[in-house]
Amino acid sequence: MAKTSAAKPSYPADFATMSLDELAQLHHHLSRHLEERKQARIKELQAELMSLGATPDGPILVGRGSPARSGGAAKPDTSIQAMSRSKGPAKSAGGFVGNGKATRAKPAPVYRSPDGFEWSGRGAIPRVFKELGVTDKAGMEKYRI
Known part of the structure; x- marks a missing residue:
């Protein structure tokens, strides 16, 4: 300009x-x-x-x-x-919660303990599995779903 x-x-x-x-x-x-x-x-x-x-x-x-634009999408x-107007944040595929933050799907469980506790495999190994003698993620294979 x-x-x-x-x-x-x-x-x-x-x-x-x-x-x-x-x-x-x-x-x-x-x-x-x-x-x-x-x-x-x-x-x-x-x-x-x-x-x-x-x-x-x-x-x-x-x-x-x-x-x-063409196609089946809205x-x-x-x-x-x-x-010419704005009405707050645009919605993503995941949608919005009341506070305006995007939501995500809960991760599916990957491991299950004998007493039914399920874990997605993300983060540190839960206490339940440590009590069963698991020290690392390689030892988790016997509990894989």
């Missing part, structure tokens, strides 16, 4: 000399100006999407009007309204 020569902003060199009311007024003015600039940029990007084949309520179309919402 090429830089344009713009007038230097007019603000005091030291904000410490401004009163609280002056700072609040400056903050309000800057917030409003920033929001106007954001909205103008969103409109520019929406116009660019429309020129590339997006419809206000549908997917981006390519070729002879076929959707950009298609993402690529409408302009969906692109």
